[in-house]
Amino acid sequence: MREEENGIPSSLVSPGDKEGEPVVTEDKGDERIPLQSNDSEMIMEEERVSPDKTIEPKVGDLEVVKKGPMLQTSPEMHKEEDELLSMDYIVNGRIDGGSIIGSKDNREILGERDRVFIEAPKGEVPIPGEVYRVIRKVKRVIHPMTGKPIGDLIRNLGVVKVIEVKDDVIAADIVRSIDYITKGDQIIPRAQAPEVPGNKAQERLRLLGYIVETNDGKVANAQFDIVYIDMGRMEGVFPGDRFLIYREGKKTKGNSNDEKVHSAEVLIGSLKILTSQENTSTALVVKSSDVIEKGFMVKKVVE
Numbered sequence: 001m002r003e004e005e006n007g008i009p010s011s012l013v014s015p016g017d018k019e020g021e022p023v024v025t026e027d028k029g030d031e032r033i034p035l036q037s038n039d040s041e042m043i044m045e046e047e048r049v050s051p052d053k054t055i056e057p058k059v060g061d062l063e064v065v066k067k068g069p070m071l072q073t074s075p076e077m078h079k080e081e082d083e084l085l086s087m088d089y090i091v092n093g094r095i096d097g098g099s100i101i102g103s104k105d106n107r108e109i110l111g112e113r114d115r116v117f118i119e120a121p122k123g124e125v126p127i128p129g130e131v132y133r134v135i136r137k138v139k140r141v142i143h144p145m146t147g148k149p150i151g152d153l154i155r156n157l158g159v160v161k162v163i164e165v166k167d168d169v170i171a172a173d174i175v176r177s178i179d180y181i182t183k184g185d186q187i188i189p190r191a192q193a194p195e196v197p198g199n200k201a202q203e204r205l206r207l208l209g210y211i212v213e214t215n216d217g218k219v220a221n222a223q224f225d226i227v228y229i230d231m232g233r234m235e236g237v238f239p240g241d242r243f244l245i246y247r248e249g250k251k252t253k254g255n256s257n258d259e260k261v262h263s264a265e266v267l268i269g270s271l272k273i274l275t276s277q278e279n280t281s282t283a284l285v286v287k288s289s290d291v292i293e294k295g296f297m298v299k300k301v302v303e
Contacts, residue, residue: 086178088215090141090228090280092151097121097186100134100160110181114174116160118187126170130162132187134174141213143230144295150230151280153213157181159190206235207300211245212280214294221292225285227271229298232279239276243283243298245269247290265297266290 104115120126134157143150158177162170174181215226231237246265269288273281285292 086156087226087275087282088138088153088155088228089275089277089282090151090213091154091277092279095135095137095154095186095188096123097135097188098124098132099187100181100183100185102183108182110174111177112158112174114181115163116172116174116181118160118162118170118172120170121188124189126162126165128162128164131175131190132160132162132172133190134158134160134177134181134185134187136179136185139217141228143210143212145210150212153228155179157185160187206231206237207302209235209243209298209300211292211294211296211298219293221285222288223269223285225292226274227283227285227292227294229271229281229283230279231298231300232277232281234279237273237276237281237300239273241273241276242301243271243273244301245271245285245288245292246297246299247293248295248297268292268296270301271298 098119098121100110100116101119102117103110104117107114110116118126118132121132126132136155136157138153138155141150141153142148157179158181159175160172161175162172164171209229209231211227212230213228214221218225221227229237229243245268247268249264249266268290269285269292271283271285273283275282
């Protein structure tokens, strides 16, 4: 059995993280290098969903899947913003944004190239060419262990660009949408991204936390699913950090009828932080050996 490296058991280290990673098949004239492990498919998949990777077709036997329209870069946005646009996140506090107040054809469901009318965020004086994010509050997130609210789950819906400002009417076009947009959805400045650099001096280093929410409320989660944890920049958590995922041990009877004993936690997976907010983070499950659920414990890997 291979020993642990950097605090992560070898069985849970995602492909591509260490030297000696599997070699994928590629053409070299008449010579073909064979695949060394079934993990090659996992490498391809992890590269496809990784925010800092761009997948291009390759020559060889492997079928390469291009990124879909959700992850393609947009000329209206910076690359970093486009990556964040496809991720939900948790915010604790009020969002002082504007809103979509109507559309040109009075339609309920709106998408790319539709003309809308907006109310600018408080303090904003929009001009033609100004770009805003469109967001929606999905639900109030309750901590599964404490029962207390920890924030609102926010979904990025798309981007609008101001076309005309006349009197009190602000007309804008939807230039990017990853979900339907409708009247009442909020807008925030383009620069107001969910990930903001933390203040190192104020960080409270924490090693243990919990999965507090899952993408679309999914009950059974596994590799490549998105989850949300109750640790963020203030706890020293930043994009790229790795965590191990544990399931609580089973309860067993002790020496007396009233005594309950917990067996040790079971290590079932690992995750990687994609974006971090003040006290929460959005993460990708990079490996799992069993179903992952809300309420499971996570432990930060300290290198």
